[in-house]
Amino acid sequence: MSEIKPKNEENKILVIDDDKSILKTLSSYLKKLNYEVYSAENGIEGIEIAKKEIPDLVITDIKMPEADGFEVLERIKEIDNHIHVIMITAFDDMHSTVKAMQQGAYDYIEKPLEIDKLKITINRALENKRMSEKLSSFISDEADKYQLENTLIGKAPSMKEVYKKIGQTSSSRVTVLIEGESGTGKELVARAIHYSGITKDNPFIPVNCTALTESLLESELFGHVKGSFTGSIRDKKGKFELAEKGTIFLDEISEISPNLQVQLLRVLQQKEFERVGGETLIPMKARIIAATNKDLHQLVQEGKFREDLYFRLKVVSINLPPLRKRLEDIPLLVSHFLIKINKELHKNVTKVPADVMEMLKNHYWVGNVRELENTLLQAVVLSSDDILNKENVLLRKPEPGEIKEEVVKFITLAENERNHIKCILDAVQWDKNKAHKILGISLPTLYSKIETYKLSPFEEKTE
Numbered sequence: 001m002s003e004i005k006p007k008n009e010e011n012k013i014l015v016i017d018d019d020k021s022i023l024k025t026l027s028s029y030l031k032k033l034n035y036e037v038y039s040a041e042n043g044i045e046g047i048e049i050a051k052k053e054i055p056d057l058v059i060t061d062i063k064m065p066e067a068d069g070f071e072v073l074e075r076i077k078e079i080d081n082h083i084h085v086i087m088i089t090a091f092d093d094m095h096s097t098v099k100a101m102q103q104g105a106y107d108y109i110e111k112p113l114e115i116d117k118l119k120i121t122i123n124r125a126l127e128n129k130r131m132s133e134k135l136s137s138f139i140s141d142e143a144d145k146y147q148l149e150n151t152l153i154g155k156a157p158s159m160k161e162v163y164k165k166i167g168q169t170s171s172s173r174v175t176v177l178i179e180g181e182s183g184t185g186k187e188l189v190a191r192a193i194h195y196s197g198i199t200k201d202n203p204f205i206p207v208n209c210t211a212l213t214e215s216l217l218e219s220e221l222f223g224h225v226k227g228s229f230t231g232s233i234r235d236k237k238g239k240f241e242l243a244e245k246g247t248i249f250l251d252e253i254s255e256i257s258p259n260l261q262v263q264l265l266r267v268l269q270q271k272e273f274e275r276v277g278g279e280t281l282i283p284m285k286a287r288i289i290a291a292t293n294k295d296l297h298q299l300v301q302e303g304k305f306r307e308d309l310y311f312r313l314k315v316v317s318i319n320l321p322p323l324r325k326r327l328e329d330i331p332l333l334v335s336h337f338l339i340k341i342n343k344e345l346h347k348n349v350t351k352v353p354a355d356v357m358e359m360l361k362n363h364y365w366v367g368n369v370r371e372l373e374n375t376l377l378q379a380v381v382l383s384s385d386d387i388l389n390k391e392n393v394l395l396r397k398p399e400p401g402e403i404k405e406e407v408v409k410f411i412t413l414a415e416n417e418r419n420h421i422k423c424i425l426d427a428v429q430w431d432k433n434k435a436h437k438i439l440g441i442s443l444p445t446l447y448s449k450i451e452t453y454k455l456s457p458f459e460e461k462t463e
């Protein structure tokens with residue numbers, strides 16, 4: 001490791017430990033690293049010093065007489081929430097480590113202290129604090145719980161089209177088919193249609209068509225009369241009745257059996273149905289919104305889904321764009337989810353470094369908005385300060401099979417060659433010796449192509 005001395009004079013570190021030898025060793029080590037060091041032999045004294053000096057970092061032992069490490073942590077956070085606290089835990093004490101992290105410690109180090117680890121942890125804590133002071137808060141105003149749960153976020157033209165359709169369909173009871181990949185917000189759209197329109201004072205009833213066997217699903221939807229099958233000991237209303245004049249949301253509609261497809265078609269055509277085993281016709285008042293993440297049109301062509309039902313469902317269709325087709329909405333979504341997650345977890349992650357945002361914008365979001373939300377949730381859980389740190393943003397690399405075919409680009413062979421050469425050169429940091437071998441051309445040929453295509457390492461990416 002290099003021994004370049006960092007400029008540490010501006011950083012104040014307070015060390016609290018009742019073990020005098022540790023206190024002394026630690027303090028003199030930190031002083032050698034050029035920090036401004038304060039030390040205290042017990043928690044009470046430590047808290048007093050913290051109040052006066054407002055250190056950048058506190059390193060405190062846990063087991064101490066009078067005020068222990070947890071109390072110190074709590075009081076320090078009251079004095080200034082931005083002071084990072086590193087706890088010294090016993091090697092095998094899982095419980096206090098867990099508790100320390102829960103209560104907002106920045107990190108912990110184990111006894112016996114290892115100098116290298118300690119140095120890394122301290123550096124990281126102080127580096128983070130500096131960064132936090134430089135970055136301004138990314139998320140803005142507060143929003144109430146209803147809004148956080150039910151607002152669709154996005155300003156991309158494709159989303160505006162979605163909002164328009166929500167508006168158009170919510171004032172009538174027309175059947176709607178929502179199509180979109182997994183996690184694009186189909187259920188959210190269904191709820192938006194229901195709750196923003198004439199159905200809002202009636203129930204919204206979601207039914208997942210894959211969750212039940214065929215006969216159970218049938219009785220779930222239509223209800224049944226007593227004795228219609230083993231175990232049906234009394235009459236039971238189905239979801240169509242329970243929904244009254246509200247909405248039935250049929251999720252994953254592609255999965256219903258041919259038999260149920262017929263029955264559903266009949267309900268849609270005749271606006272009435274019977275309970276399983278029953279004879280009375282019951283009027284159908286609910287509106288149907290169906291959703292699918294499969295290409296229903298294709299299933300129709302393959303003979304797996306009835307064409308007549310497809311057209312009955314698709315009176316109005318709404319197409320939700322995959323997240324990777326509206327990357328411009330990522331900052332908005334990040335802000336929205338951070339507010340929501342902070343609230344749920346009582347955290348305060350508000351700052352997003354530019355490179356992290358760039359990383360989020362460049363990811364291929366197979367799981368769409370749900371994946372983004374889960375990624376942020378995980379990152380917030382893991383973070384010990386107010387920054388959305390790169391190391392906590394764990395992105396899942398898509399499997400080759402998950403990458404959807406991209407739109408054909410209408411470019412010439414020469415443009416394609418130019419792009420490919422540039423791509424390889426960038427990948428090997430313009431090491432032309434490596435690049436010509438990968439490309440399978442001679443070095444002089446590579447030079448002449450670079451010349452012809454006017455390639456350079458500094459060119460802006462164009463899309």
Ligand SMILES: Nc1ncnc2c1ncn2[C@@H]1O[C@H](COP(=O)(O)OP(=O)(O)OP(=O)(O)O)[C@@H](O)[C@H]1O
Pocket residue numbers: 149151152153154180181182183184185186187188189293336369370373
């Ligand atoms: N535009 C959006 N704005 C805010 N949150 C969104 C948006 N789209 C989706 N979400 C959130 O992402 C998560 C997934 O959305 P939803 O359940 O509606 O997706 P889906 O399309 O029904 O997915 P699946 O096909 O897997 O059932 C939810 O937590 C939802 O609140």
Ligand SMILES: [Mg+2]
Pocket residue numbers: 186187251
């Ligand atoms: Mg869904």
